[in-house]
Amino acid sequence: PGDVLEVSFRGTPGCQAYFHLGDLAEWIQMQEKSHQAQLYWGTAVFGNHSDVDTIEASGIYTGVYIIQPGDTATNQPIYCRLIHPNGQSLDFAYGDISIDHSPVPKVAELSTETTVLRTGPNGVYYLFLPPGTKLHLTGRRGDFWRAKLSNSEDAWIADGDFRWLPSGTLLPRSIVSTVRTENRGCFTRVHIPLQQRLPFHVEQSVDPAELRLRIWGATAATNWIRHDFTSPVVREIRWSQPAREVFELTIRLNQKQQWGYASHYDGTNLLLDIKHTPKIARGLFRSPLKGRVVCLDPGHNPDLGAVGPTRLEERKVNLAIALKLKKLLEKKGATVLMTRSDRQGITLQSRAKFAAIVNADVLLSIHNNALPDGINPFQHNGVSTYYYHPQSYHLAKILHSRLLKTLKLPDHGLYYANLAVCRVSQMPAVLVEPAFMMIPEQEALLRTDKFQMKIAKALMKGLEQFFKEGRR
Ligand SMILES: [Zn+2]
Incomplete structure (x- = not known):
């Protein structure tokens, strides 16, 4: 309930259009989009500001239905109807809809080396997650599944990049207790012990120099952060809980130029390795390239x-x-x-x-x-x-x-x-x-x-x- 179902198709311009949703709703009116300029990415990126090409789109009809509490559907067909001003009308099948009312959540585990999660079905790359990461999947559109990250955040994953876990599996949740850092010579490792492998994202900022690690499904119980004071790169670490089941770690760095990081799981410990500044040669007659x-x-x-x-x-x-x-x-x-x-x-x-x-x-x-x-x-x-x-x-x-x-x-x-x-x-x-x-x-x-x-x-x-x- 509350999910938005959007139906759109392209047909002859200037008609009336409706869609029919199985037993849920009969002939809901659709609107033809007013001539909408769609940017062609090629000219938008590589052209000038002034000569951006648009693709004139006409005859695109859209309609919306919001899934209501109590709506049920199993492979219910969706039909569309186009009525020409001359009275001719045409019905055609659009696809089908199923509503899953199961109170038992669907939990999946990622199975490929790196799984890409997207901002939408066919959206752009958003998260890159390691195998074993667990996701709560709450919907499907075509070949993509929707993973619920938090109450307000989703990401989409291609069918086939995961395996289902048996029903009764716990949701991907964990508390975050002690965090610690460890100087490992050419990098500093930040250890975040979790109870399960949760989805996460590292966001880098150059000014101020920080890495922000966001973990979905995690709740702070962080009373201790142990610092390896010999680390040349980590200045300080703060945690925050910006939303329910969203944990964030802000790692402030001592580097003006950051040299790289890698994140991975060891068991259910999330590890973030932050590279130290290399020892760059100095002196009048030595190139800074020496030894690099x-x-x-x-x-x-x-x-x-x-x-x-x-x-x-x-x-x-x-x-x-x-x-x-x-x-x-x-x-x-x-x-x-x-x-x-x-x-x-x-x-x-x-x-x-x-x-x-x-x-x-x-x-x-x-x-x-x-x-x-x-x-x-x-x-x-x-x-x-x-x-x-x-x-x-x-x-x-x-x-x-x-x-x-x-x-x-x-x-x-x-x-x-x-x-x-x-x-x-x-x-x-x-x-x-x-x-x-x-x-x-x-x-x-x-x-x-x-x-x-x-x-x-x-x-x-x-x-x-x-x-x-x-x-x-
Ligand atoms: Zn090339």
Whole structure:
């Protein structure tokens, strides 16, 4: 009860429309949406403010029903009716609805390595949860299930990413008693003992420097927080209970530049590992790159990536630039690890995972650009840079401005973007697209060793600057 059922379909504009909900409700009136401008994401993101394209949508009818107490339905068909001004009418089946009145909650346990929860059915990525996390599922739409996080928060999970727990399983709930920190050398571990694996989310803030850990289903009984005072990174920890069964831990940090974190479960203990600032070399004759571990990710392979007008393959250019950059960084004393060589292909997820496993200080993914359909590359091209976590913004900004200054190409923009290689949380991670494969002049430049070297040098200088500024 209280759930909102929205029915919408597209048909001939200018008609009357109704929907019929099994035994629940007969012929509820629907409305045709007034001409609504829907943004085409491609131009909204990559175009100018002024030339945002819209898709004219007409003939879209919507209707709403709010599930009432006492409503029952099991696979009740939903019908829609469209009545043309000339009197012709058309009925068609829309789908079906079931209402679950079971007083026994449905509890599921996540079964895949990392499960993505979305903001809605087909919504954007929201939470990334480890196996064994328990969720209370309260509804279904198509292939997605709704997980109830708190009284006011939901997230959606794809069918098949979990297994059902037997009826009678307790709801995912826990109290949080003692929290403690532990200095483990190159990182500090925050231990949060729980009674079950609960859904959680880590939110990073750069100013003030903090990590906020939100645990759904948890209630504070936190009388003790034990600090390992030798930790160079944790300044202080506070807990709060912003809502019933929502527990939040705010971990204030001593870092201006944050270097990464990882969260995982050990049994039912939630562990948050926060990386310490690496020991960055000082002194007039020593590069701050000395001793640093840089993971380079030349984009694509086995897929070709973008292909230029004279058949230049992006994957080859990306690798050529990465190899040049590798040499430059090694000359400065850095250790460079590559996610791929000439031969092997590797998935996006494995690239991010590789960088975390080798415990790199930064991950830099190198690409060259093409645009989504419908955007004119002759109007929109040049240097662009992408990041995901707040800790990566500063690196992205440095690399972007270095590339712009060196290459003298147009500024195509600095973007927050939900890209797999940027989503790695264990280190600052940035993806660069120095030039455009699709523009003949830029393709010709990308073919030359000289231009590839220019890009490599700009990136090396940028990384050097980043480490230098990141000492504290
Ligand atoms: Zn690419």
